[in-house]
Amino acid sequence: MGDHGPDMNILETDYVVLISVVPAVLGLTAAAILAVTACFCARRFRRQKKKAGHEVSSLPFQPPRPPRAVRSPSGQPPQYLKKSPSPTGIKPPPGGHLPAQSPTEQSCIPTNPTATITTTTTKYSEENELTPKKSHLEPKSPDGDTLDGNDNETEYGKLGSIVFKLRYLADRNALVVSVVRCRGLPGKNHNSSNGSDPSAGPLCNGNGNIKQTATDPYVKLQLLPDKQHKVKTRVVRNTRNPVYDEDFTFYGLTLNELAGMSLHFVVLSFDRYSRDDVIGEVVCPLSGIDLQQIENQQVALSREIQPRSLKIRAQGRGELLISLCWQPAAARLTVVLLKARNLPRMDVTGLADPYVKIYLLYNGQRIAKKKTHVKKRTLSPVFNESFAFDIPSMEGSGATLEGVSLELMLLDWDRVTKNEVIGRLELGGPRSTGSALNHWKEVCNSPRRQIADWHKLRE
Numbered sequence: 189m190g191d192h193g194p195d196m197n198i199l200e201t202d203y204v205v206l207i208s209v210v211p212a213v214l215g216l217t218a219a220a221i222l223a224v225t226a227c228f229c230a231r232r233f234r235r236q237k238k239k240a241g242h243e244v245s246s247l248p249f250q251p252p253r254p255p256r257a258v259r260s261p262s263g264q265p266p267q268y269l270k271k272s273p274s275p276t277g278i279k280p281p282p283g284g285h286l287p288a289q290s291p292t293e294q295s296c297i298p299t300n301p302t303a304t305i306t307t308t309t310t311k312y313s314e315e316n317e318l319t320p321k322k323s324h325l326e327p328k329s330p331d332g333d334t335l336d337g338n339d340n341e342t343e344y345g346k347l348g349s350i351v352f353k354l355r356y357l358a359d360r361n362a363l364v365v366s367v368v369r370c371r372g373l374p375g376k377n378h379n380s381s382n383g384s385d386p387s388a389g390p391l392c393n394g395n396g397n398i399k400q401t402a403t404d405p406y407v408k409l410q411l412l413p414d415k416q417h418k419v420k421t422r423v424v425r426n427t428r429n430p431v432y433d434e435d436f437t438f439y440g441l442t443l444n445e446l447a448g449m450s451l452h453f454v455v456l457s458f459d460r461y462s463r464d465d466v467i468g469e470v471v472c473p474l475s476g477i478d479l480q481q482i483e484n485q486q487v488a489l490s491r492e493i494q495p496r497s498l499k500i501r502a503q504g505r506g507e508l509l510i511s512l513c514w515q516p517a518a519a520r521l522t523v524v525l526l527k528a529r530n531l532p533r534m535d536v537t538g539l540a541d542p543y544v545k546i547y548l549l550y551n552g553q554r555i556a557k558k559k560t561h562v563k564k565r566t567l568s569p570v571f572n573e574s575f576a577f578d579i580p581s582m583e584g585s586g587a588t589l590e591g592v593s594l595e596l597m598l599l600d601w602d603r604v605t606k607n608e609v610i611g612r613l614e615l616g617g618p619r620s621t622g623s624a625l626n627h628w629k630e631v632c633n634s635p636r637r638q639i640a641d642w643h644k645l646r647e
Contacts, residue, residue: 375401505611519587611645
Protein backbone atom coordinates (compact mmCIF):
# COMPACT_ATOMS: atom_id res chain seq x y z
CA MET A 189 0.00 0.00 0.00
CA GLY A 190 2.76 2.40 0.85
CA ASP A 191 4.71 1.52 -2.36
CA HIS A 192 1.91 2.65 -4.82
CA GLY A 193 1.11 5.99 -3.13
CA PRO A 194 3.35 8.28 -5.23
CA ASP A 195 2.25 6.86 -8.63
CA MET A 196 -1.37 7.31 -7.83
CA ASN A 197 -0.71 10.94 -6.97
CA ILE A 198 1.03 11.50 -10.31
CA LEU A 199 -1.84 9.94 -12.22
CA GLU A 200 -4.33 12.01 -10.38
CA THR A 201 -2.32 15.19 -11.16
CA ASP A 202 -2.09 14.34 -14.89
CA TYR A 203 -5.80 13.64 -15.03
CA VAL A 204 -6.60 16.96 -13.45
CA VAL A 205 -4.32 18.80 -15.91
CA LEU A 206 -5.80 16.93 -18.87
CA ILE A 207 -9.34 17.76 -17.81
CA SER A 208 -8.50 21.48 -17.55
CA VAL A 209 -6.54 21.74 -20.85
CA VAL A 210 -8.85 19.82 -23.20
CA PRO A 211 -11.80 22.29 -23.02
CA ALA A 212 -9.52 25.23 -23.77
CA VAL A 213 -8.06 23.45 -26.80
CA LEU A 214 -11.52 22.54 -28.03
CA GLY A 215 -12.69 26.18 -27.63
CA LEU A 216 -9.75 27.55 -29.57
CA THR A 217 -10.31 24.98 -32.32
CA ALA A 218 -13.98 25.89 -32.60
CA ALA A 219 -13.15 29.61 -32.75
CA ALA A 220 -10.63 29.01 -35.50
CA ILE A 221 -13.15 26.95 -37.48
CA LEU A 222 -15.77 29.69 -37.11
CA ALA A 223 -13.31 32.35 -38.23
CA VAL A 224 -12.29 30.34 -41.30
CA THR A 225 -15.95 29.72 -42.16
CA ALA A 226 -16.80 33.43 -41.83
CA CYS A 227 -13.90 34.46 -44.08
CA PHE A 228 -14.91 31.87 -46.66
CA CYS A 229 -18.53 33.02 -46.67
CA ALA A 230 -17.55 36.69 -46.95
CA ARG A 231 -15.21 35.95 -49.83
CA ARG A 232 -17.86 33.95 -51.64
CA PHE A 233 -20.42 36.73 -51.12
CA ARG A 234 -18.03 39.31 -52.61
CA ARG A 235 -17.42 37.10 -55.64
CA GLN A 236 -21.17 36.69 -56.25
CA LYS A 237 -21.76 40.42 -55.90
CA LYS A 238 -18.93 41.23 -58.29
CA LYS A 239 -20.23 38.71 -60.77
CA ALA A 240 -23.78 40.13 -60.58
CA GLY A 241 -22.52 43.71 -61.16
CA HIS A 242 -20.53 42.56 -64.17
CA GLU A 243 -23.61 40.94 -65.65
CA VAL A 244 -25.69 44.14 -65.20
CA SER A 245 -23.02 46.34 -66.80
CA SER A 246 -22.70 43.99 -69.73
CA LEU A 247 -26.37 44.26 -70.67
CA PRO A 248 -27.02 45.85 -74.10
CA PHE A 249 -28.15 49.52 -74.32
CA GLN A 250 -31.87 49.96 -73.73
CA PRO A 251 -33.50 52.47 -76.09
CA PRO A 252 -35.60 55.25 -74.49
CA ARG A 253 -39.28 54.64 -74.10
CA PRO A 254 -41.53 56.17 -76.75
CA PRO A 255 -43.64 59.17 -75.66
CA ARG A 256 -46.76 58.18 -73.82
CA ALA A 257 -50.07 59.15 -75.34
CA VAL A 258 -52.34 61.55 -73.51
CA ARG A 259 -55.87 60.28 -73.84
CA SER A 260 -58.61 62.83 -74.20
CA PRO A 261 -61.73 62.44 -71.97
CA SER A 262 -63.87 63.24 -75.00
CA GLY A 263 -62.74 60.09 -76.82
CA GLN A 264 -60.61 61.86 -79.43
CA PRO A 265 -57.44 60.18 -80.74
CA PRO A 266 -54.46 60.45 -78.37
CA GLN A 267 -51.93 63.21 -78.85
CA TYR A 268 -48.22 62.84 -78.18
CA LEU A 269 -46.41 65.45 -76.14
CA LYS A 270 -43.24 66.32 -78.03
CA LYS A 271 -41.18 69.49 -77.92
CA SER A 272 -39.40 70.52 -81.09
CA PRO A 273 -36.12 72.37 -80.52
CA SER A 274 -35.66 75.79 -82.08
CA PRO A 275 -33.38 75.73 -85.15
CA THR A 276 -31.54 78.80 -83.88
CA GLY A 277 -31.80 78.16 -80.16
CA ILE A 278 -33.60 81.49 -79.66
CA LYS A 279 -37.02 81.76 -78.11
CA PRO A 280 -39.55 83.20 -80.60
CA PRO A 281 -41.59 86.24 -79.68
CA PRO A 282 -45.16 85.88 -78.45
CA GLY A 283 -47.11 84.47 -81.33
CA GLY A 284 -44.13 84.76 -83.67
CA HIS A 285 -42.31 82.00 -85.50
CA LEU A 286 -38.70 81.57 -86.38
CA PRO A 287 -37.76 81.22 -90.06
CA ALA A 288 -38.83 77.83 -91.33
CA GLN A 289 -36.74 75.63 -93.61
CA SER A 290 -39.70 74.29 -95.53
CA PRO A 291 -43.28 75.46 -96.21
CA THR A 292 -45.48 74.99 -93.19
CA GLU A 293 -49.19 75.12 -92.55
CA GLN A 294 -50.86 76.03 -89.29
CA SER A 295 -54.48 76.31 -88.23
CA CYS A 296 -55.74 78.84 -85.69
CA ILE A 297 -59.05 78.75 -83.83
CA PRO A 298 -60.57 82.25 -83.98
CA THR A 299 -63.13 83.75 -81.67
CA ASN A 300 -65.81 83.54 -84.35
CA PRO A 301 -66.85 79.86 -84.66
CA THR A 302 -68.00 80.37 -88.25
CA ALA A 303 -64.59 81.41 -89.54
CA THR A 304 -61.17 79.80 -89.45
CA ILE A 305 -57.65 80.93 -90.30
CA THR A 306 -54.93 79.02 -92.10
CA THR A 307 -51.30 80.12 -92.37
CA THR A 308 -48.98 78.95 -95.13
CA THR A 309 -45.53 79.91 -96.38
CA THR A 310 -44.86 80.45 -100.08
CA LYS A 311 -41.97 81.58 -102.24
CA TYR A 312 -41.61 85.28 -102.96
CA SER A 313 -41.83 86.73 -106.44
CA GLU A 314 -42.22 90.34 -107.59
CA GLU A 315 -44.98 89.70 -110.10
CA ASN A 316 -47.67 92.37 -110.25
CA GLU A 317 -46.11 94.26 -107.32
CA LEU A 318 -47.49 97.79 -107.37
CA THR A 319 -44.39 99.66 -106.24
CA PRO A 320 -42.20 102.09 -108.20
CA LYS A 321 -38.74 100.90 -109.22
CA LYS A 322 -35.68 103.12 -109.26
CA SER A 323 -33.78 103.29 -112.52
CA HIS A 324 -30.26 103.48 -111.08
CA LEU A 325 -28.52 100.78 -109.11
CA GLU A 326 -28.13 101.21 -105.38
CA PRO A 327 -25.25 99.85 -103.30
CA LYS A 328 -26.42 96.99 -101.13
CA SER A 329 -25.17 95.73 -97.79
CA PRO A 330 -24.50 92.01 -97.24
CA ASP A 331 -27.99 91.47 -95.82
CA GLY A 332 -29.66 93.25 -98.75
CA ASP A 333 -30.28 96.57 -97.00
CA THR A 334 -29.79 99.81 -98.88
CA LEU A 335 -26.82 101.75 -97.60
CA ASP A 336 -28.17 105.13 -98.55
CA GLY A 337 -30.74 106.12 -95.93
CA ASN A 338 -31.97 109.18 -97.86
CA ASP A 339 -32.73 107.15 -100.98
CA ASN A 340 -34.54 104.61 -98.83
CA GLU A 341 -36.83 107.29 -97.39
CA THR A 342 -37.46 108.75 -100.85
CA GLU A 343 -38.61 105.43 -102.29
CA TYR A 344 -40.30 103.68 -99.37
CA GLY A 345 -41.06 106.51 -96.93
CA LYS A 346 -39.56 107.33 -93.55
CA LEU A 347 -40.73 104.09 -91.95
CA GLY A 348 -40.60 101.93 -95.08
CA SER A 349 -43.39 100.12 -96.90
CA ILE A 350 -45.16 96.79 -96.79
CA VAL A 351 -46.07 94.60 -99.78
CA PHE A 352 -49.03 92.21 -99.52
CA LYS A 353 -51.34 90.31 -101.86
CA LEU A 354 -55.09 89.68 -101.74
CA ARG A 355 -57.16 86.89 -103.23
CA TYR A 356 -60.77 85.89 -102.54
CA LEU A 357 -61.84 82.26 -102.99
CA ALA A 358 -65.57 82.34 -103.70
CA ASP A 359 -66.02 78.57 -103.53
CA ARG A 360 -64.64 78.54 -99.97
CA ASN A 361 -65.80 81.98 -98.78
CA ALA A 362 -62.19 82.65 -97.88
CA LEU A 363 -59.92 85.70 -98.05
CA VAL A 364 -56.24 84.93 -98.62
CA VAL A 365 -53.86 87.66 -97.42
CA SER A 366 -50.22 87.12 -98.39
CA VAL A 367 -47.72 89.16 -96.38
CA VAL A 368 -44.90 89.32 -98.92
CA ARG A 369 -42.22 91.61 -97.52
CA CYS A 370 -41.28 94.96 -96.00
CA ARG A 371 -38.76 97.42 -97.42
CA GLY A 372 -36.74 100.30 -96.04
CA LEU A 373 -37.56 99.71 -92.38
CA PRO A 374 -35.72 101.95 -89.92
CA GLY A 375 -32.98 100.53 -87.73
CA LYS A 376 -33.28 99.60 -84.09
CA ASN A 377 -34.25 102.23 -81.51
CA HIS A 378 -35.78 104.37 -84.24
CA ASN A 379 -38.50 105.61 -81.89
CA SER A 380 -37.63 108.77 -80.02
CA SER A 381 -39.68 107.56 -77.05
CA ASN A 382 -37.12 104.81 -76.52
CA GLY A 383 -34.35 107.30 -76.05
CA SER A 384 -33.03 107.68 -79.60
CA ASP A 385 -33.23 110.49 -82.08
CA PRO A 386 -34.94 109.57 -85.36
CA SER A 387 -33.17 112.44 -87.10
CA ALA A 388 -29.73 111.19 -86.08
CA GLY A 389 -29.36 109.46 -89.45
CA PRO A 390 -27.40 106.36 -90.38
CA LEU A 391 -24.16 105.32 -88.75
CA CYS A 392 -20.76 105.41 -90.46
CA ASN A 393 -18.03 102.83 -90.24
CA GLY A 394 -14.30 103.46 -90.25
CA ASN A 395 -14.07 103.55 -94.05
CA GLY A 396 -16.55 106.40 -94.35
CA ASN A 397 -19.32 104.20 -95.78
CA ILE A 398 -22.84 104.55 -94.45
CA LYS A 399 -23.98 101.62 -92.33
CA GLN A 400 -27.56 101.15 -91.20
CA THR A 401 -28.36 99.23 -88.01
CA ALA A 402 -30.53 96.19 -88.69
CA THR A 403 -33.62 95.08 -86.80
CA ASP A 404 -35.66 91.92 -86.15
CA PRO A 405 -39.03 92.75 -87.71
CA TYR A 406 -42.30 90.83 -87.85
CA VAL A 407 -45.84 91.77 -88.87
CA LYS A 408 -49.07 91.45 -86.89
CA LEU A 409 -52.31 91.31 -88.91
CA GLN A 410 -55.94 91.52 -87.86
CA LEU A 411 -59.33 92.14 -89.42
CA LEU A 412 -61.27 95.18 -88.28
CA PRO A 413 -63.60 96.19 -86.78
CA ASP A 414 -64.25 92.87 -85.03
CA LYS A 415 -60.57 92.26 -84.11
CA GLN A 416 -61.40 88.54 -83.92
CA HIS A 417 -58.81 87.24 -86.38
CA LYS A 418 -55.26 87.96 -85.21
CA VAL A 419 -52.20 86.40 -86.85
CA LYS A 420 -48.47 87.09 -86.91
CA THR A 421 -45.61 86.36 -89.23
CA ARG A 422 -42.33 84.85 -88.15
CA VAL A 423 -39.41 87.03 -87.08
CA VAL A 424 -36.74 87.66 -89.72
CA ARG A 425 -33.45 88.36 -88.00
CA ASN A 426 -31.02 91.21 -88.59
CA THR A 427 -32.50 92.90 -91.65
CA ARG A 428 -34.34 96.02 -92.71
CA ASN A 429 -35.86 94.41 -95.81
CA PRO A 430 -37.49 91.21 -94.50
CA VAL A 431 -39.14 88.71 -96.85
CA TYR A 432 -41.96 86.69 -95.26
CA ASP A 433 -44.04 85.08 -98.05
CA GLU A 434 -46.68 83.88 -95.61
CA ASP A 435 -50.32 83.31 -96.58
CA PHE A 436 -53.13 83.82 -94.06
CA THR A 437 -56.50 82.40 -95.11
CA PHE A 438 -59.62 83.70 -93.34
CA TYR A 439 -62.60 81.39 -93.89
CA GLY A 440 -66.31 82.06 -93.49
CA LEU A 441 -66.31 85.59 -94.95
CA THR A 442 -68.65 86.74 -97.70
CA LEU A 443 -68.04 89.61 -100.11
CA ASN A 444 -70.70 91.71 -98.36
CA GLU A 445 -68.95 91.26 -95.02
CA LEU A 446 -65.55 92.09 -96.50
CA ALA A 447 -66.86 95.39 -97.86
CA GLY A 448 -67.20 96.69 -94.28
CA MET A 449 -63.84 95.36 -93.02
CA SER A 450 -60.29 96.66 -93.02
CA LEU A 451 -56.89 95.03 -92.88
CA HIS A 452 -54.71 96.30 -90.05
CA PHE A 453 -50.97 95.63 -90.32
CA VAL A 454 -48.66 96.49 -87.42
CA VAL A 455 -44.92 96.21 -88.07
CA LEU A 456 -42.91 95.51 -84.93
CA SER A 457 -39.29 94.94 -84.00
CA PHE A 458 -38.72 91.94 -81.75
CA ASP A 459 -36.87 92.61 -78.49
CA ARG A 460 -35.74 89.64 -76.41
CA TYR A 461 -35.34 91.60 -73.16
CA SER A 462 -38.32 93.96 -73.18
CA ARG A 463 -41.55 94.61 -75.00
CA ASP A 464 -41.37 94.73 -78.78
CA ASP A 465 -41.03 98.16 -80.40
CA VAL A 466 -43.77 99.36 -82.74
CA ILE A 467 -42.28 100.57 -86.04
CA GLY A 468 -45.57 101.64 -87.61
CA GLU A 469 -48.92 100.50 -88.94
CA VAL A 470 -50.94 100.27 -92.15
CA VAL A 471 -54.74 100.32 -92.38
CA CYS A 472 -56.17 99.11 -95.67
CA PRO A 473 -59.98 99.43 -95.97
CA LEU A 474 -61.33 96.67 -98.19
CA SER A 475 -64.09 99.00 -99.34
CA GLY A 476 -61.51 100.82 -101.45
CA ILE A 477 -60.45 97.65 -103.29
CA ASP A 478 -62.25 96.06 -106.21
CA LEU A 479 -63.44 92.83 -104.60
CA GLN A 480 -64.47 91.43 -107.96
CA GLN A 481 -60.89 91.79 -109.15
CA ILE A 482 -59.42 89.86 -106.20
CA GLU A 483 -62.06 87.20 -106.82
CA ASN A 484 -60.70 86.58 -110.32
CA GLN A 485 -56.98 86.95 -109.67
CA GLN A 486 -54.40 87.70 -107.00
CA VAL A 487 -53.68 91.41 -106.61
CA ALA A 488 -50.43 92.76 -105.14
CA LEU A 489 -50.51 96.03 -103.18
CA SER A 490 -47.88 98.24 -101.56
CA ARG A 491 -48.60 100.67 -98.73
CA GLU A 492 -46.34 103.11 -96.92
CA ILE A 493 -45.99 102.44 -93.19
CA GLN A 494 -47.34 105.27 -91.03
CA PRO A 495 -46.24 106.18 -87.48
CA ARG A 496 -48.69 105.62 -84.66
CA SER A 497 -47.94 108.96 -82.99
CA LEU A 498 -49.63 111.04 -85.71
CA LYS A 499 -53.09 110.27 -84.40
CA ILE A 500 -52.22 111.76 -81.01
CA ARG A 501 -50.97 115.02 -82.52
CA ALA A 502 -54.11 115.36 -84.63
CA GLN A 503 -56.62 114.63 -81.87
CA GLY A 504 -55.01 116.12 -78.76
CA ARG A 505 -54.15 114.26 -75.58
CA GLY A 506 -57.29 114.65 -73.50
CA GLU A 507 -58.01 115.88 -69.96
CA LEU A 508 -57.88 114.45 -66.43
CA LEU A 509 -60.17 115.24 -63.48
CA ILE A 510 -58.11 115.07 -60.28
CA SER A 511 -59.01 115.72 -56.66
CA LEU A 512 -56.32 116.57 -54.08
CA CYS A 513 -56.43 116.86 -50.27
CA TRP A 514 -53.50 117.85 -48.03
CA GLN A 515 -53.63 116.75 -44.35
CA PRO A 516 -50.74 118.35 -42.42
CA ALA A 517 -51.46 116.59 -39.11
CA ALA A 518 -51.19 113.13 -40.70
CA ALA A 519 -48.49 114.28 -43.16
CA ARG A 520 -50.54 112.72 -45.94
CA LEU A 521 -51.48 113.82 -49.47
CA THR A 522 -54.56 112.11 -50.92
CA VAL A 523 -54.92 111.93 -54.71
CA VAL A 524 -58.22 110.82 -56.24
CA LEU A 525 -58.24 109.97 -59.97
CA LEU A 526 -61.84 110.58 -60.96
CA LYS A 527 -62.09 110.32 -64.75
CA ALA A 528 -60.74 111.42 -68.12
CA ARG A 529 -62.29 112.77 -71.31
CA ASN A 530 -61.48 113.56 -74.95
CA LEU A 531 -58.76 110.94 -75.14
CA PRO A 532 -57.23 110.24 -78.57
CA ARG A 533 -58.19 107.14 -80.51
CA MET A 534 -55.18 104.92 -79.89
CA ASP A 535 -56.60 101.88 -81.71
CA VAL A 536 -57.82 101.89 -85.28
CA THR A 537 -61.18 100.78 -83.93
CA GLY A 538 -61.53 104.26 -82.43
CA LEU A 539 -60.96 103.24 -78.80
CA ALA A 540 -58.17 103.02 -76.21
CA ASP A 541 -57.22 101.07 -73.07
CA PRO A 542 -56.14 103.87 -70.70
CA TYR A 543 -54.66 103.79 -67.23
CA VAL A 544 -52.77 106.34 -65.09
CA LYS A 545 -49.42 106.20 -63.31
CA ILE A 546 -48.78 108.60 -60.40
CA TYR A 547 -45.30 109.47 -59.11
CA LEU A 548 -44.60 111.38 -55.90
CA LEU A 549 -41.45 113.52 -56.21
CA TYR A 550 -39.46 114.99 -53.37
CA ASN A 551 -36.80 117.53 -54.39
CA GLY A 552 -37.01 116.18 -57.94
CA GLN A 553 -36.57 112.50 -56.92
CA ARG A 554 -39.30 109.90 -57.31
CA ILE A 555 -39.99 108.36 -53.90
CA ALA A 556 -43.38 106.62 -54.46
CA LYS A 557 -45.44 105.25 -57.33
CA LYS A 558 -49.08 104.25 -57.77
CA LYS A 559 -51.21 103.26 -60.76
CA THR A 560 -54.87 102.74 -61.57
CA HIS A 561 -56.57 99.79 -63.18
CA VAL A 562 -56.81 99.56 -66.97
CA LYS A 563 -60.12 100.63 -68.44
CA LYS A 564 -60.66 98.62 -71.62
CA ARG A 565 -61.99 100.07 -74.88
CA THR A 566 -63.05 103.54 -73.85
CA LEU A 567 -62.16 107.16 -74.55
CA SER A 568 -63.91 108.46 -71.41
CA PRO A 569 -62.69 106.23 -68.57
CA VAL A 570 -64.06 106.55 -65.05
CA PHE A 571 -61.42 105.53 -62.50
CA ASN A 572 -62.68 106.71 -59.09
CA GLU A 573 -59.53 105.44 -57.39
CA SER A 574 -57.95 107.05 -54.34
CA PHE A 575 -54.26 106.97 -53.39
CA ALA A 576 -52.60 108.21 -50.20
CA PHE A 577 -48.97 109.37 -50.12
CA ASP A 578 -47.00 109.86 -46.90
CA ILE A 579 -45.05 113.12 -47.05
CA PRO A 580 -41.61 113.16 -45.37
CA SER A 581 -41.40 115.64 -42.52
CA MET A 582 -38.56 118.05 -41.75
CA GLU A 583 -36.95 118.05 -38.31
CA GLY A 584 -38.50 120.69 -36.07
CA SER A 585 -40.91 122.10 -38.68
CA GLY A 586 -43.17 119.13 -39.40
CA ALA A 587 -44.47 118.04 -42.79
CA THR A 588 -45.04 120.55 -45.56
CA LEU A 589 -45.56 120.40 -49.31
CA GLU A 590 -42.39 122.36 -49.96
CA GLY A 591 -40.27 120.44 -52.46
CA VAL A 592 -43.15 117.99 -53.12
CA SER A 593 -44.71 117.52 -56.56
CA LEU A 594 -46.82 115.02 -58.46
CA GLU A 595 -46.19 113.61 -61.93
CA LEU A 596 -49.02 111.83 -63.74
CA MET A 597 -48.80 109.82 -66.94
CA LEU A 598 -51.79 108.59 -68.91
CA LEU A 599 -50.88 105.48 -70.93
CA ASP A 600 -52.57 103.19 -73.42
CA TRP A 601 -52.19 99.54 -72.43
CA ASP A 602 -51.19 96.98 -75.07
CA ARG A 603 -50.83 93.23 -74.62
CA VAL A 604 -47.98 92.76 -77.11
CA THR A 605 -46.16 96.03 -77.65
CA LYS A 606 -44.93 98.75 -75.32
CA ASN A 607 -47.59 100.82 -73.59
CA GLU A 608 -47.78 104.19 -75.30
CA VAL A 609 -47.76 107.41 -73.30
CA ILE A 610 -50.80 109.50 -74.23
CA GLY A 611 -50.01 112.53 -72.10
CA ARG A 612 -48.34 113.87 -68.96
CA LEU A 613 -49.25 116.25 -66.17
CA GLU A 614 -47.12 117.81 -63.42
CA LEU A 615 -48.56 119.35 -60.27
CA GLY A 616 -46.34 121.43 -58.01
CA GLY A 617 -43.10 121.04 -59.94
CA PRO A 618 -41.06 123.68 -61.77
CA ARG A 619 -42.87 122.86 -65.04
CA SER A 620 -46.30 123.24 -63.48
CA THR A 621 -48.19 126.08 -65.20
CA GLY A 622 -51.71 127.28 -65.81
CA SER A 623 -54.52 125.35 -64.16
CA ALA A 624 -52.11 122.81 -62.66
CA LEU A 625 -50.14 125.53 -60.83
CA ASN A 626 -53.34 127.23 -59.57
CA HIS A 627 -54.75 123.91 -58.39
CA TRP A 628 -51.58 123.08 -56.45
CA LYS A 629 -51.44 126.50 -54.76
CA GLU A 630 -55.07 126.20 -53.71
CA VAL A 631 -54.44 122.77 -52.19
CA CYS A 632 -51.42 124.07 -50.26
CA ASN A 633 -53.34 127.09 -48.93
CA SER A 634 -56.50 125.11 -48.04
CA PRO A 635 -55.49 122.05 -45.99
CA ARG A 636 -58.02 119.33 -45.15
CA ARG A 637 -60.16 120.33 -48.15
CA GLN A 638 -60.83 118.06 -51.14
CA ILE A 639 -60.29 120.22 -54.23
CA ALA A 640 -60.92 118.87 -57.77
CA ASP A 641 -60.12 120.36 -61.16
CA TRP A 642 -59.74 119.43 -64.84
CA HIS A 643 -56.27 119.49 -66.41
CA LYS A 644 -55.18 119.18 -70.02
CA LEU A 645 -52.48 116.64 -70.70
CA ARG A 646 -49.32 117.72 -72.49
CA GLU A 647 -46.65 115.89 -74.41
